[in-house]
Amino acid sequence: EIVLTQSPGTLSLSPGERATLSCRASQSVSSSYLAWYQQKPGQAPRLLIYGASSRATGIPDRFSGSGSGTDFTLTIRRLEPEDFAVYFCQQYGSSPPTFGGGTKVEIK
Amino acid sequence: QVQLQASGPGLVKPSGTLSLTCAVSGGSISSSNWWSWVRQPPGKGLEWIGEIYHSGSTNHNPSLKSRVTISVDKSKNQFSLKLSSVTAADTAVYYCASTYCTNGVCYRFFDYWGQGTLVTVSS
Numbered sequence: 001e002i003v004l005t006q007s008p009g010t011l012s013l014s015p016g017e018r019a020t021l022s023c024r025a026s027q028s029v030s031s032s033y034l035a036w037y038q039q040k041p042g043q044a045p046r047l048l049i050y051g052a053s054s055r056a057t058g059i060p061d062r063f064s065g066s067g068s069g070t071d072f073t074l075t076i077r078r079l080e081p082e083d084f085a086v087y088f089c090q091q092y093g094s095s096p097p098t099f100g101g102g103t104k105v106e107i108k
Numbered sequence: 109q110v111q112l113q114a115s116g117p118g119l120v121k122p123s124g125t126l127s128l129t130c131a132v133s134g135g136s137i138s139s140s141n142w143w144s145w146v147r148q149p150p151g152k153g154l155e156w157i158g159e160i161y162h163s164g165s166t167n168h169n170p171s172l173k174s175r176v177t178i179s180v181d182k183s184k185n186q187f188s189l190k191l192s193s194v195t196a197a198d199t200a201v202y203y204c205a206s207t208y209c210t211n212g213v214c215y216r217f218f219d220y221w222g223q224g225t226l227v228t229v230s231s
Binding site: 090097101102 | 156203208215218219222
């Protein structure tokens with residue numbers, strides 16, 4: 001199965017700053033079938049990005065995804081207070097679908 | 109908009125069977141969609157358990173081998189998970205989720221999630 005490694009484990013930033021989160025796959029993710037989710041404490045994950053760069057319905061345009069092959073990035077252009085959360089990547093190009101370990105974006 | 113609600117016992121004894129149900133509202137379980145279970149041990153990442161189509165076809169994560177049974181009840185608009193021979197390692201929040209489908213094609217990422225239910229394996 002494809003192993004996804006997210007970095008950094010924790011990102012300490014201030015509101016208004018730019019966040020750059022990385023997701024690296026152990027092998028190429030076919031067709032850029034990579035998704036990103038946001039999870040807040042006590043809540044289910046929320047879909048942000050799919051197909052590496054397509055925003056899900058209702059997701060603000062400060063969230064953007066990029067990458068292909070084995071290296072993917074989630075960028076949050078200007079952090080809003082509600083963006084401080086844990087972010088997971090997930091590949092769905094190979095079975096079983098797998099998730100990364102997560103990056104926590106915390107308030108500095 | 110589809111809503112999912114997972115429910116079931118919060119405590120299961122070691123070597124027992126974990127049983128959960130996911131009620132689907134705001135849509136039909138017989139729509140062209142796959143329905144999945146995903147779990148998350150406390151403080152850890154997410155693991156896909158398996159999925160079912162309304163026809164009864166299933167797929168599951170090989171890591172869980174033959175311990176997983178997923179079924180569907182179209183009359184109740186719900187699907188269920190059974191995980192046998194549980195150990196403490198199966199302690200997790202269990203989520204039900206719907207697979208994203210568009211134009212008759214489904215992609216195994218998840219657009220709607222239930223709120224999750226914590227299952228603890230302990231004697």
